[in-house]
Amino acid sequence: QKEVEQDPGPLSVPEGAIVSLNCTYSNSAFQYFMWYRQYSRKGPELLMYTYSSGNKEDGRFTAQVDKSSKYISLFIRDSQPSDSATYLCAMSGYQGAQKLVFGQGTRLTINP
Amino acid sequence: ETGVTQTPRHLVMGMTNKKSLKCEQHLGHNAMYWYKQSAKKPLELMFVYNFKEQTENNSVPSRFSPECPNSSHLFLHLHTLQPEDSALYLCASSQDRGAYNEQFFGPGTRLTVL
Numbered sequence: 001q002k003e004v005e006q007d008p009g010p011l012s013v014p015e016g017a018i019v020s021l022n023c024t025y026s027n028s029a030f031q032y033f034m035w036y037r038q039y040s041r042k043g044p045e046l047l048m049y050t051y052s053s054g055n056k057e058d059g060r061f062t063a064q065v066d067k068s069s070k071y072i073s074l075f076i077r078d079s080q081p082s083d084s085a086t087y088l089c090a091m092s093g094y095q096g097a098q099k100l101v102f103g104q105g106t107r108l109t110i111n112p
Numbered sequence: 113e114t115g116v117t118q119t120p121r122h123l124v125m126g127m128t129n130k131k132s133l134k135c136e137q138h139l140g141h142n143a144m145y146w147y148k149q150s151a152k153k154p155l156e157l158m159f160v161y162n163f164k165e166q167t168e169n170n171s172v173p174s175r176f177s178p179e180c181p182n183s184s185h186l187f188l189h190l191h192t193l194q195p196e197d198s199a200l201y202l203c204a205s206s207q208d209r210g211a212y213n214e215q216f217f218g219p220g221t222r223l224t225v226l
Binding site: 002004006008025032039041042044045047049087092095096097098100101102103104105 | 116122127129143145152154155157160167168182202204205208209212214215217218219220
């Protein structure tokens with residue numbers, strides 16, 4: 001079993017839709033959770049970072065962590081064509097960890 | 113130049129060739145990383161350097177040889193690669209403060225091994 005599972009998609013939705021991206025994990029030691037966004041021909045860039053359970057909102061983006069279910073989500077409201085990218089979840093077990101465990105990424109396309 | 117830069121952006125090599133990938137970070141960070149990104153697979157950490165010292169080797173085959181002459185530069189020397197080594201190789205850097213260390217990635221080198 002992979003430590004982190006993420007549906008690779010592709011996922012295609014119309015502009016303005018609410019998008020839900022998810023990862024599940026098996027290691028209960030994970031406490032720090034990240035979402036990276038990777039545009040075509042670019043490296044990943046950090047989008048959201050959360051610690052432990054709960055929600056975190058930043059503009060149109062909301063990251064949600066449910067440690068009891070070992071499940072994390074990223075919601076995108078009012079999706080825009082510029083949100084079209086691959087979204088990678090990543091996690092680690094302790095603060096300052098350099099070794100992150102990544103999901104395989106979900107490729108998202110927002111259609112105008 | 114800003115952020116993390118990588119050269120070349122694309123590389124095609126035969127299995128008997130020797131080539132090197134270069135990474136430079138302009139962020140004043142003290143940690144640098146090499147990752148391998150293959151289609152439909154998670155990002156794989158290969159090596160970590162802290163203050164020029166290698167602190168992580170994630171069971172990488174010896175045909176990949178990293179070099180970190182200073183905190184701003186990182187190389188990945190390649191020799192006798194296999195076709196399955198074709199992938200996007202990403203370099204990243206971070207500032208190790210003990211708290212959360214955001215990793216900043218370069219655009220990657222797309223490597224094709226024939």
